Amino acid sequence: MRMIFKTSYDADINLFRDREQGFWYMTLLVLSLILPFLLDTFWLGEITNVLIWAIAGMGLMILVGQTGQASLGHAAFLAVGCYANVLLQDPVGLPFILSFPLAGLIAGLAGMLIALPMTRLHGVYLAIGTLAIAILTEDLIVIAEPLTSGVMGLVAPTINIFGLEFDRYGTPGRFYWLVLAIAILMVLAYRNILRTPLGRSFAAIRDSEVSARAMGVNVAWTKAISFGISSTITGLAGALMGHFAGIFNNETFNIIISIQLLLMIVIGGLGSIHGAFFGAIIVALMPQTIAILRDTAGSVFGGGSVAIPGLESAIFGAILILFILFEPMGIYGRWVKIRTYFQLFPFYRRDMFRRQKSYLKTERMR
Amino acid sequence: MKALLEIDNVTLRFGGVVAVNKVSFSVEEGEVFALVGPNGAGKSTLFNLVSRFYDPVEGDIRFAGESILDRRPHEIARLGIARTFQNIELFEQATVLQNLLVGRHRHRQGSFAGQILFTPFVRKEERRHREAVEKVIDFLDLQPYREKYIAGLPYGVRKVVELGRALAIEPRLLLLDEPASGLSVEETQDVAFWIEDIRKQMGITVLMVEHDMHLVSSVSDRVLALADGKMLSLGTLQEVQNDPAVIEAYIGTSDEHERVVA
Numbered sequence: 357m358r359m360i361f362k363t364s365y366d367a368d369i370n371l372f373r374d375r376e377q378g379f380w381y382m383t384l385l386v387l388s389l390i391l392p393f394l395l396d397t398f399w400l401g402e403i404t405n406v407l408i409w410a411i412a413g414m415g416l417m418i419l420v421g422q423t424g425q426a427s428l429g430h431a432a433f434l435a436v437g438c439y440a441n442v443l444l445q446d447p448v449g450l451p452f453i454l455s456f457p458l459a460g461l462i463a464g465l466a467g468m469l470i471a472l473p474m475t476r477l478h479g480v481y482l483a484i485g486t487l488a489i490a491i492l493t494e495d496l497i498v499i500a501e502p503l504t505s506g507v508m509g510l511v512a513p514t515i516n517i518f519g520l521e522f523d524r525y526g527t528p529g530r531f532y533w534l535v536l537a538i539a540i541l542m543v544l545a546y547r548n549i550l551r552t553p554l555g556r557s558f559a560a561i562r563d564s565e566v567s568a569r570a571m572g573v574n575v576a577w578t579k580a581i582s583f584g585i586s587s588t589i590t591g592l593a594g595a596l597m598g599h600f601a602g603i604f605n606n607e608t609f610n611i612i613i614s615i616q617l618l619l620m621i622v623i624g625g626l627g628s629i630h631g632a633f634f635g636a637i638i639v640a641l642m643p644q645t646i647a648i649l650r651d652t653a654g655s656v657f658g659g660g661s662v663a664i665p666g667l668e669s670a671i672f673g674a675i676l677i678l679f680i681l682f683e684p685m686g687i688y689g690r691w692v693k694i695r696t697y698f699q700l701f702p703f704y705r706r707d708m709f710r711r712q713k714s715y716l717k718t719e720r721m722r
Numbered sequence: 723m724k725a726l727l728e729i730d731n732v733t734l735r736f737g738g739v740v741a742v743n744k745v746s747f748s749v750e751e752g753e754v755f756a757l758v759g760p761n762g763a764g765k766s767t768l769f770n771l772v773s774r775f776y777d778p779v780e781g782d783i784r785f786a787g788e789s790i791l792d793r794r795p796h797e798i799a800r801l802g803i804a805r806t807f808q809n810i811e812l813f814e815q816a817t818v819l820q821n822l823l824v825g826r827h828r829h830r831q832g833s834f835a836g837q838i839l840f841t842p843f844v845r846k847e848e849r850r851h852r853e854a855v856e857k858v859i860d861f862l863d864l865q866p867y868r869e870k871y872i873a874g875l876p877y878g879v880r881k882v883v884e885l886g887r888a889l890a891i892e893p894r895l896l897l898l899d900e901p902a903s904g905l906s907v908e909e910t911q912d913v914a915f916w917i918e919d920i921r922k923q924m925g926i927t928v929l930m931v932e933h934d935m936h937l938v939s940s941v942s943d944r945v946l947a948l949a950d951g952k953m954l955s956l957g958t959l960q961e962v963q964n965d966p967a968v969i970e971a972y973i974g975t976s977d978e979h980e981r982v983v984a
Contacts, residue, residue, distance in 0.1 A: 365852040368819070369845060545838050552837040552844055553823075553830040553851075559816050560824045567811035570773055571891065572799030572828040581834075627815065 371547060388536055392529030401524065404532045406633075406640040407539045408596045413621050413632030414542050415589030420618065421627035422555065423582040424562030425475060429486030430590050430617050432493035435609035437463040437591025438598035439497070439504060442512050452515045452522075456595055463591020464584045471583030475576065490614045497606040509605030512598045524600055535596055542589055546629055549585070558582050619672065623679050625688025634687035638675070643668055685709075725784075726751040726895055726927050727772070732781030734767060734951075741767045742778070743951040749895070754921055754928040756938045758962070759948035760971060765931040766808055767951075769897050772929075773805055774798050785895070800828045804893035806884045808900050808931075814873045818883050821872060822858055825890025826851040858886045862916065878909050885916065889924075896920065898930035902937050910937055917941045935959070947971070
């Protein structure tokens with residue numbers, strides 16, 4: 357058992373709680389930096405995919421986990437980011453180093469524009485509204501054929517930054533480092549938001565809009581800001597997804613992706629950066645894991661590998677149900693419990709994380 | 723003394739129900755003003771009018787001489803009006819510290835980009851807010867709960883945290899909606915001492931709704947009794963308690979009123 361003794365306010369403001377925590381995160385950073393030397397091309401590609409999904413997850417997490425606004429339409433912002441990035445490169449002729457941040461900005465502005473009318477809705481109505489946005493975007497891609505080539509899709513060019521080429525197949529290690537750097541920047545931005553008035557006003561809106569208002573938080577504007585940041589990060593993830601996939605069309609960003617994103621952060625653990633990463637590991641590695649297991653089962657029982665349509669969705673759904681029933685705080689919640697068990701050993705109690713019954717909130721001013 | 727808050731002939735209707743009916747009073751700078759009355763008298767509604775959650779049908783509300791009717795709800799805290807809620811409206815999935823820091827929202831400085839980059843200026847600001855919040859924590863003896871999540875705290879502590887969050891705003895006027903409801907006798911005494919200190923040491927004017935007549939009698943300078951949205955009686959607690967209109971509103975007859983009112 358260990359105690360943390362704080363001697364200055366900075367201990368609560370700093371990125372890392374103490375040296376030990378800093379040490380572990382630095383170890384993780386070093387490990388992820390040398391990963392291209394440890395893994396083969398296939399698994400490096402899979403890890404890159406996990407990171408891209410984690411960036412998208414962080415984007416949605418800001419909105420859902422921090423601000424408490426449900427969105428079933430985030431595939432729309434993936435699409436906006438992806439198409440904007442590629443179109444700015446190809447017909448417009450901007451280099452990736454400009455088109456990438458611009459794509460994020462465009463997705464962010466789109467998010468804010470949608471948020472201003474949309475965030476007047478609450479709960480399930482907001483979810484339905486954003487769902488409509490996602491469906492609309494999918495159709496818009498088809499309608500705007502001269503620009504987007506409709507169902508034919510677009511091909512993402514090889515990323516070129518000051519003469520250095522970043523290609524998923526050609527230079528997988530470099531592409532991985534690029535994605536890693538962006539993911540780290542996003543984590544830092546996310547952490548900074550959490551420890552400033554901005555992040556606290558998000559949490560205030562999540563837990564009680566009435567009282568956020570009484571504290572001087574401009575609720576409508578702050579929701580729009582949250583939507584904007586969220587869709588910016590998601591848009592950047594979309595741009596990377598486009599380069600990762602190489603070719604994409606309207607189907608790449610369909611409604612299933614939106615739902616998968618939302619399920620991902622729920623499984624990972626709402627309200628934490630860890631949750632986005634844990635969820636991304638599940639979502640991005642699941643198809644490969646299932647495929648490998650199916651092949652193994654096929655060779656053990658004979659008959660080779662059999663394609664079972666819908667197997668992936670079924671397993672994904674089952675995992676979600678199990679989490680909501682047994683661990684509503686997601687993988688991160690379970691992780692915190694395991695960690696606490698070891699930190700407090702042998703004083704951990706089973707009901708340590710049980711929340712007290714809370715009182716009904718006032719419904720008068722809704 | 724000059725009036726800090728003026729409620730001028732304010733009326734509010736919900737459909738056919740007149741929730742507040744031509745109410746006029748003013749709260750002087752530096753006093754503790756109590757609103758009393760049976761349930762549904764319009765006390766909390768008056769608070770919500772001052773918070774700008776509702777628009778009055780007629781009348782005017784002035785703070786420090788200026789009408790606040792053209793202000794939006796989130797601008798009220800910026801003017802220096804803080805409030806607590808009858809049913810506790812804390813940020814449940816956040817720690818006590820974070821709750822109090824949200825109270826500092828109106829004092830925040832630093833740009834959007836500065837916050838995302840966490841510039842040294844933003845860090846300096848964070849320290850400043852923390853210092854202000856620590857003063858509130860010391861004042862209300864909340865040290866043991868600093869890192870605790872609201873969702874796990876007992877009712878009495880939540881009540882105190884809500885008071886602390888309002889104080890973190892550093893207001894000129896503090897609206898307390900039933901600060902002692904659901905508290906034990908000892909906790910209520912604490913609240914009485916705190917209100918005294920808030921007024922005397924911090925120089926904050928207090929407007930409160932309260933049913934506990936011991937608390938009202940020990941801290942308030944003036945009392946306004948309301949019933950069915952109408953003003954019944956305004957004066958010291960003694961005067962209000964002996965007003966026949968008040969006695970009638972509470973028990974209908976003039977016999978044995980002491981037991982009920984006191």
